[in-house]
Amino acid sequence: MTIDQLDPTPLWVQLAAIIRDRIKAGDYAPRQPLPSESQMQQEFGIARGTVRRAMRALAEEGWTVTVQGRGSFVAPQESWPKDA
Amino acid sequence: MTIDQLDPTPLWVQLAAIIRDRIKAGDYAPRQPLPSESQMQQEFGIARGTVRRAMRALAEEGWTVTVQGRGSFVAPQESWPKDA
Amino acid sequence: MTIDQLDPTPLWVQLAAIIRDRIKAGDYAPRQPLPSESQMQQEFGIARGTVRRAMRALAEEGWTVTVQGRGSFVAPQESWPKDA
Amino acid sequence: MTIDQLDPTPLWVQLAAIIRDRIKAGDYAPRQPLPSESQMQQEFGIARGTVRRAMRALAEEGWTVTVQGRGSFVAPQESWPKDA
DNA sequence: GTGGTCTAGACCACT
DNA sequence: GTGGTCTAGACCACA
Secondary structure, eight states: OOOOTTSSSOHHHHHHHHHHHHHHHTSSOTTSBOOOHHHHHHHHTOOHHHHHHHHHHHHHHTSEEEETTTEEEEOOGGGSOTTO | OOOOTTSSSOHHHHHHHHHHHHHHHTSSOTTSBOOOHHHHHHHHTOOHHHHHHHHHHHHHHTSEEEETTTEEEEOOGGGSOTTO | OOOOTTSSSOHHHHHHHHHHHHHHHTSSOTTSBOOOHHHHHHHHTOOHHHHHHHHHHHHHHTSEEEETTTEEEEOOGGGSOTTO | OOOOTTSSSOHHHHHHHHHHHHHHHTSSOTTSBOOOHHHHHHHHTOOHHHHHHHHHHHHHHTSEEEETTTEEEEOOGGGSOTTO
């Protein structure tokens, strides 16, 4: 899955969906670090602010935990949304 | 085909699809100029910025080439996307 | 109350607090429109993105309702946070 | 005044003294931003950590106020040290 | 006019 | 190196 600039869905929504799917699929394991913001910025060819907005959405949903100076991590599975 | 203001798809996406189809159909031949931005603006009854965004998308896909001060042209067929 | 650039509190938090207080005080009445984003931008001398972040926070708390193309409004009092 | 690499006085002490003198002299006005850390780094040819240590000293003395994400500012004159 | 999205860049604290 | 904040500007749909 990838970002589609022609898709009217906001890019940050698309990115959040991609990362969410990877977490569900186990590509990113609980308590393990996610790629850094700048890595995602490069991988998907979008601005850092867009990456940050996607990450904030995931954190608010309970999928991830963000720590200043260290990075974002997959949340422990207990705190995942129940409709997952 | 025409622009549908009630369709939630962004207008520039709709316009890009229309132009793309015309190129595929041969209505606009390779290396020939496309209608000017202001012509499209009138033909479809949309804002010039919308036209520009559609043209930019087509150029990024490889369908068109934009030359400052002269206009946009249908790209040589070799550079068209392969999934076309 | 006003924005203090020397206060380490993020500007958007300061702005949200100001607007929240004005709503509580009745300066902005329920169902009435708030100043536009550009008006706040000028009144407080901050960037529009900062204004938007403050407005989003207030909307998430239930103080305001934002409608694209029309503006932000004070929410009906029933939906205000209970700890207010 | 300038940094003297041969002076046994720590570089951050020297730098802090320079900035402190500029504030007293009015070269940097109250509530106005100081040069960024990277600017000082270049102007004086020293490491960024050295700049940060000097700035921290000035902030602790009450000469400056540092705000995350925004920069360092000259403190309001009321909060300056009295033995100045 | 309004708010919504995205970009690019700067600067900071923290590890 | 990481994430956190702020700025400035562009462009869009919407009303």
